[in-house]
Amino acid sequence: xxILINTGSSVVGFFxxxxxxxxxxxxxxxxxxxxxxxxxxxxxxxxxGYLSLxxxxxxxxFTGGALAIQIYYGGNQFNSEIIVSSIVALGIxxxxxxxxxxxxxxxxxxxxxxxxxxxxxxTEQIDALKTLSTDPFEYLVLPRVIAGIIALPILVGFADIIxxxxxxxxxxxxxGFNGTAYLQNTEIFLDSKDIISGLIKASAFGFIITxxxxxxxxxxxxxxxxxxxxxxxxxxxxxxxxxxxxxxMTNLLFVS
Amino acid sequence: xIEIKNLNKKFxxxxxxxxxNIKIKKGESAVVIGQSGTGKSVMxxxxxxxxxxxxxxxxxxxxxxxxxxxxxxxxxxxxxGMLFQGGALFDxxxxxxxxxxxxxxxxxxxxxxxxxxxxxxxxxxxGPEVLNLFPSxxxxxxxxxxxxxxxxxxxxxxxxxxxxxxxxxxxTADVINNLILDRVKELGATALTITHDMASARTIxxxxxxxxxxxxxxxxxxxxxxxxxxxxxxxxIKGESIGPIGLHNN
Numbered sequence: 001x002x003i004l005i006n007t008g009s010s011v012v013g014f015f016x017x018x019x020x021x022x023x024x025x026x027x028x029x030x031x032x033x034x035x036x037x038x039x040x041x042x043x044x045x046x047x048x049g050y051l052s053l054x055x056x057x058x059x060x061x062f063t064g065g066a067l068a069i070q071i072y073y074g075g076n077q078f079n080s081e082i083i084v085s086s087i088v089a090l091g092i093x094x095x096x097x098x099x100x101x102x103x104x105x106x107x108x109x110x111x112x113x114x115x116x117x118x119x120x121x122x123t124e125q126i127d128a129l130k131t132l133s134t135d136p137f138e139y140l141v142l143p144r145v146i147a148g149i150i151a152l153p154i155l156v157g158f159a160d161i162i163x164x165x166x167x168x169x170x171x172x173x174x175x176g177f178n179g180t181a182y183l184q185n186t187e188i189f190l191d192s193k194d195i196i197s198g199l200i201k202a203s204a205f206g207f208i209i210t211x212x213x214x215x216x217x218x219x220x221x222x223x224x225x226x227x228x229x230x231x232x233x234x235x236x237x238x239x240x241x242x243x244x245x246x247x248x249m250t251n252l253l254f255v256s
Numbered sequence: 257x258i259e260i261k262n263l264n265k266k267f268x269x270x271x272x273x274x275x276x277n278i279k280i281k282k283g284e285s286a287v288v289i290g291q292s293g294t295g296k297s298v299m300x301x302x303x304x305x306x307x308x309x310x311x312x313x314x315x316x317x318x319x320x321x322x323x324x325x326x327x328x329x330x331x332x333x334x335x336x337g338m339l340f341q342g343g344a345l346f347d348x349x350x351x352x353x354x355x356x357x358x359x360x361x362x363x364x365x366x367x368x369x370x371x372x373x374x375x376x377x378x379x380x381x382x383g384p385e386v387l388n389l390f391p392s393x394x395x396x397x398x399x400x401x402x403x404x405x406x407x408x409x410x411x412x413x414x415x416x417x418x419x420x421x422x423x424x425x426x427x428t429a430d431v432i433n434n435l436i437l438d439r440v441k442e443l444g445a446t447a448l449t450i451t452h453d454m455a456s457a458r459t460i461x462x463x464x465x466x467x468x469x470x471x472x473x474x475x476x477x478x479x480x481x482x483x484x485x486x487x488x489x490x491x492x493i494k495g496e497s498i499g500p501i502g503l504h505n506n
Contacts, residue, residue: 120346123342123344124340124341124342124344125344125345125346125347127301127304127306127340127344128338128340128344128345128346129346130304130305130306131304131306131336131338132357132358132361132406133358133361134357134358134361
């Protein structure tokens with residue numbers, strides 16, 4: 001009986017949360033047709049995009065290098081120069097660049113947004129905004145969401161280049177490949193669709209990361225502990241949603 | 257003028273406000289006192305449109321602020337100022353931008369905003385040296401003054417104060433009380449303060465209301481506080497644990 005009650009309440013809780021997120025998204029869309037705080041958007045672009053660049057670049061660089069080693073030693077070493085360069089390029093642009101970039105940014109940005117908005121919520125700063133005739137969705141949420149949608153594809157674009165360079169560096173320095181041939185093979189095997197699909201995914205991930213950060217921050221309750229909990233929920237939910245969305249988008253972009 | 261009629265608000269099984277009625281005349285400074293958890297903050301949040309009531313009506317300057325479906329209508333032209341309990345200053349903005357926030361949103365030039373911020377801060381006893389500081393660089397009392405400056409910046413017709421002296425030492429609390437009194441008189445504004453600080457209530461109020469279990473159980477002017485035989489008021493003023501007011505579990 002207890003199992004049934006627990007299962008039932010979990011299902012109800014899931015639908016309640018989904019409903020709340022849907023309403024939150026509707027508010028964001030409404031805000032999108034109202035005032036745009038361009039200064040806030042620019043500030044968020046710097047915070048989400050520019051300041052995340054080092055961590056995304058490092059992640060991508062080492063992933064590209066590790067991928068090259070794995071393919072070289074894990075597969076047939078005959079014609080490996082072609083195989084390694086093409087799989088590194090495809091792997092980075094289609095999957096690893098957007099997904100790893102998204103998850104790394106989720107850890108950094110989603111947590112920061114949830115903590116900032118959560119603190120604003122529990123210290124009544126969001127209520128204060130409303131009493132000062134300012135819509136918090138227009139002033140706080142929309143700039144972050146727009147910045148996320150714009151910044152993530154740019155970050156992933158850099159991640160793609162740096163990841164491929166990581167693979168190239170390992171290929172040339174450790175595996176004895178010819179540098180020019182490696183880059184030529186990368187160019188031959190890489191299609192614009194591979195890059196664009198990764199950037200489209202990145203845009204969706206930017207939306208997810210900022211949405212989850214804002215949503216959990218806005219629903220923070222009960223002081224420091226509540227803010228901590230919402231920060232954790234923001235990172236966990238955005239990471240899971242990124243992986244699930246990646247699967248769905250991969251199906252949509254490559255299978256159909 | 258603020259008129260609350262039969263206001264009800266329930267959270268799950270907890271009836272916080274039960275047919276609450278208050279009428280505050282124009283220019284009056286009303287103070288609502290009461291134990292923690294009796295619904296003072298909920299009433300204030302309903303007045304500000306931060307929480308929608310379940311039933312009843314609120315009229316500000318003869319205009320309903322909720323429609324028939326009890327949805328907040330943000331079309332009242334009355335200028336309202338609000339001083340939050342913790343100040344609620346925006347910690348990412350310098351003091352002058354906090355004070356002139358509304359004007360900056362209306363795209364008034366930064367230069368004009370900074371000048372008016374300086375003038376407003378002067379009214380609450382703060383000098384130009386705080387203009388470019390951030391809220392975290394100020395003491396609790398100074399933050400309250402900045403929050404008061406932000407509340408009076410647009411020269412509001414109505415000002416709400418939520419526990420203005422909570423967390424302050426008695427001397428700073430008295431400074432804040434006198435500032436509130438002077439600024440409200442200067443603006444000719446209608447003021448509503450919620451507090452459980454009796455010293456604050458005695459300084460600020462023209463009229464005092466006692467809220468208990470979601471309803472007004474006593475109202476009168478400050479002098480009547482000293483002569484009343486209302487057991488609730490007497491217990492509250494004396495701060496005694498024994499009396500008709502039990503410990504609130506909310």
